[in-house]
Amino acid sequence: MTIKEVEQEIVDEFSIFTEWMDKYEYLIELGKSLPIIGENAKQEGNLIKGCQSRVWLNAQISEGKLFFTADSDAIITKGIISLLVRVYSGRTPKEILESDIKFIEKIGLQDNLSPTRANGLLSMIRQIKYYAAAYS
Amino acid sequence: MGKISSVSEIRKHFPALEQQVNGKRLVYLDNGATAHKPHSVIDLINQMNSRTNGNIHRAVHELSAQTTALYEAARRDIQKYLNAAHPEEIIFTSGTTASINLVAYSFASKFLNRGDSILITEAEHHSNIVPWQMVCDMRGAELKVLPVDDSGNWILESLDKLLDNSVKLVAVSQISNVLGIINPIEAVITKAHSLGIPVLIDGAQGVVHTKVDLQKLDCDFYAFSGHKLYGPTGIGVLYGKKELLESMPPWMGGGDMVESVTLKKTTYAALPLKFEAGTPNFIGAAALGEAIRFMNQIDLAAVSIYEKEIVTFLIEELTKIEGVKIFGVSDKKIPLFSITAEGAYPSDIAMIMDKLGIALRSGFMCAEPLMQRFGAESMLRASFGMYNTMEEAQIFVEGLKRALKMLR
Numbered sequence: 001m002t003i004k005e006v007e008q009e010i011v012d013e014f015s016i017f018t019e020w021m022d023k024y025e026y027l028i029e030l031g032k033s034l035p036i037i038g039e040n041a042k043q044e045g046n047l048i049k050g051c052q053s054r055v056w057l058n059a060q061i062s063e064g065k066l067f068f069t070a071d072s073d074a075i076i077t078k079g080i081i082s083l084l085v086r087v088y089s090g091r092t093p094k095e096i097l098e099s100d101i102k103f104i105e106k107i108g109l110q111d112n113l114s115p116t117r118a119n120g121l122l123s124m125i126r127q128i129k130y131y132a133a134a135y136s
Numbered sequence: 137m138g139k140i141s142s143v144s145e146i147r148k149h150f151p152a153l154e155q156q157v158n159g160k161r162l163v164y165l166d167n168g169a170t171a172h173k174p175h176s177v178i179d180l181i182n183q184m185n186s187r188t189n190g191n192i193h194r195a196v197h198e199l200s201a202q203t204t205a206l207y208e209a210a211r212r213d214i215q216k217y218l219n220a221a222h223p224e225e226i227i228f229t230s231g232t233t234a235s236i237n238l239v240a241y242s243f244a245s246k247f248l249n250r251g252d253s254i255l256i257t258e259a260e261h262h263s264n265i266v267p268w269q270m271v272c273d274m275r276g277a278e279l280k281v282l283p284v285d286d287s288g289n290w291i292l293e294s295l296d297k298l299l300d301n302s303v304k305l306v307a308v309s310q311i312s313n314v315l316g317i318i319n320p321i322e323a324v325i326t327k328a329h330s331l332g333i334p335v336l337i338d339g340a341q342g343v344v345h346t347k348v349d350l351q352k353l354d355c356d357f358y359a360f361s362g363h364k365l366y367g368p369t370g371i372g373v374l375y376g377k378k379e380l381l382e383s384m385p386p387w388m389g390g391g392d393m394v395e396s397v398t399l400k401k402t403t404y405a406a407l408p409l410k411f412e413a414g415t416p417n418f419i420g421a422a423a424l425g426e427a428i429r430f431m432n433q434i435d436l437a438a439v440s441i442y443e444k445e446i447v448t449f450l451i452e453e454l455t456k457i458e459g460v461k462i463f464g465v466s467d468k469k470i471p472l473f474s475i476t477a478e479g480a481y482p483s484d485i486a487m488i489m490d491k492l493g494i495a496l497r498s499g500f501m502c503a504e505p506l507m508q509r510f511g512a513e514s515m516l517r518a519s520f521g522m523y524n525t526m527e528e529a530q531i532f533v534e535g536l537k538r539a540l541k542m543l544r
Contacts, residue, residue: 020158020491021542028484028542053483053514073513074481075543076488 003095006087007103014107023108027079034082037071048120048127053077055120059131065090066131072120080104080112080121088128093136096128141435143442147523149174149430160493163528163535168313168341168472168519169497170363173427177367180426184419192418193392193409207418210425211408214373217428218358219349222378224407228421231372232340233263235359236307238374238411239336240267242387243305250276253302257282257290257319258509259312262502264338268307278302284509288315288464295327303328306335310342314503314515315464316472318346325355334380340364344521345443345470347436356380362420366521367427371420374411381407388413439522446471446520446529453533457540463510471520471529474501477536480543482516488539494532 001009017023037046041058048055053074060067068089072078087103088096104113113122140146147153152172155162164172184206190199192207208223215223229235248254254268258281265279272279280298283291299306306328310321325335334356339348343360350358358375362368376384386393386404390413395403404410447469454460459478477485482498489496497517500507507515518532 021488024488024491025542053481074483076484 003087003091003099003101007101007106010083010086010103011106024076027076029079030082031072031075031078034071034078034085035069037069041069042071048123053120055081055124057124057127059128061135065092066096066128066135068128070124077112077121080109081124084121084124084128091132093132096132097136101125139435139438140433141438143439143523143525146434146439147525149176150523151175151178153523157493157495158491160491163492163494163524163531165518165520165524165528165532166495166497167344167364167521167524168517170369171344171366171521172523173366173368174430176430177423177426181368181419181423184422189419191415203418203422206422206425207416210421210423210428213425213428213432217431218343218375219351220375221351225375225378225381227374227376227381227408227411228416229359229372229374229411230370230417231361231363232338232359233267233372235357235372235374236263236336236338237267238387239305239307239357239359239376240271242384242411244271244275244277246383246385247304248272248275248277251278251302252304253278253280255280255282255298255303255306255308257308258284259288259290259315259319259506260307260309260503261313261338261340262504263340264307264309265505277304282308284315284506287466288312288317289466290319290324292320292323295324299328299331299333301331303331303333306333307338308335309338309340311345311470311472312464312503312506313341313472314474314501314506314517315466316341316470316474316519317464317466318342318468318470321355322353325353329354341470341472345440350375362424362427365424365427366430367424368420371417371424373424378407381411386410386413390414392416434522442526443471443520443522446524446526449526449529450518450533453529454536457533457537460536463512463515471524472517473519474515474517476512476515477540480540482514484543485516485536485539488542489532489535492535492538494535 037056037058042056046056046058053072055072057070068085070081070085072081104110150172188202190203192204211226212223215226229238256268268279282294282298285291308324311318321337328335336357337355339358339360344365356377360373362371393405393410393413395405450473454462461476463474486496486498499514501517
């Protein structure tokens with residue numbers, strides 16, 4: 001599947017929720033099931049600091065594709081992170097650099113991308129692109 | 137006319153409280169960050185923006201005369217409300233941060249030298265830490281810190297050791313924006329004055345929840361913001377004792393702060409204009425005056441009793457919830473509660489409660505050193521204003537329980 005197709009899949013999944021609480025319940029569930037980043041990878045170099053919550057992002061390249069693991073203090077943030085990992089992990093640097101993801105806005109979570117929200121998500125997306133640029 | 141004493145009457149003056157947020161009735165509990173404004177303040181802002189707009193102190197035309205009158209009336213009403221001795225001791229700034237920076241730069245450039253120090257506490261907002269760090273760095277001075285105990289109260293016993301003749305200024309908050317404890321500033325002022333050391337009080341939260349009498353308090357500087365006191369944003373006050381302000385050099389240069397200017401030499405205007413360079417936020421100042429007049433109509437003693445009931449209720453209910461920890465324990469507490477909850481992260485709780493219409497704050501609360509003191513990455517804060525009801529306190533507790541159930 002392309003990045004666009006995975007995005008559409010996520011948008012479809014969220015379309016069944018009419019209540020915010022249900023959306024959050026789902027993100028919490030996703031957050032809880034995201035494979036925890038290894039403690040050894042949860043180091044200063046992988047830390048993206050925001051004043052609301054911290055995000056850790058670890059990237060590895062294998063056979064020309066980037067694989068991401070990540071974590072956050074905040075479980076809803078972690079739920080959104082798990083969606084980003086699902087979209088970006090296992091992609092080539094070229095795919096990542098050419099992508100312009102829209103699903104976060106489409107599922108109504110754009111507030112989380114505001115620079116002032118400072119939960120690390122915006123920086124995380126930027127960091128994913130930096131990794132892609134570094135390996136391309 | 138009797139004063140307004142009931143919370144239901146107070147609420148009627150605040151249009152923002154009537155709105156729905158995320159399809160729910162708004163329960164606004166972020167008053168420690170900023171408060172809503174009453175009709176009278178909003179009306180004056182609108183009236184000035186739409187009609188009475190002329191730059192103050194400069195022109196002879198009628199509109200300028202009217203705005204100047206409103207600006208100076210605000211200064212006098214603020215002076216009376218705080219019981220300052222002279223109107224010129226009230227300097228308009230853009231807010232608490234600007235007030236503290238003004239003192240930091242002006243006072244330090246004259247009175248702070250290598251080897252001197254400034255004393256703050258561990259429970260300060262960043263705006264009462266960073267300006268002092270900056271001027272200490274500039275002047276080769278040291279920043280000393282009075283610690284707090286595990287309940288968040290100042291450890292006054294440390295004061296004797298910290299206050300030596302190197303200390304040139306003490307700068308402390310009346311009420312911490314995280315702990316909500318009314319600090320024993322009187323004891324610190326007395327002690328500092330016995331050694332001839334001036335004291336600045338950060339009154340950003342204090343002016344909202346206590347009746348301040350500056351002559352009785354006898355502090356040397358007092359800083360606060362308009363927008364937390366039901367006034368507009370972008371306006372605040374620095375109070376300073378006249379003799380002290382007169383001895384300090386101006387901080388910013390520009391129009392309105394001068395007596396005469398030649399390209400060789402400028403002489404400065406007298407107080408308060410010496411510290412009000414450039415066109416001030418005169419509409420904001422006039423509207424802050426209106427907010428003060430609104431405060432004058434409120435029975436603050438009745439509000440204080442009601443606030444205590446909310447504090448008692450919240451302490452009781454929050455301690456019942458498993459894993460919830462309250463920071464700032466004292467019998468002198470305002471209804472401002474910073475908490476952590478085991479197994480749930482503050483920003484997650486705040487996000488869920490936002491969708492229930494409840495506005496809270498989460499994060500460092502601009503007090504990172506205090507967070508470190510308590511080993512917390514982040515906290516959740518509910519801060520009440522005089523228009524918040526007991527019913528809203530109950531909604532907060534129920535919402536918190538619901539959020540915790542989802543997250544744990």
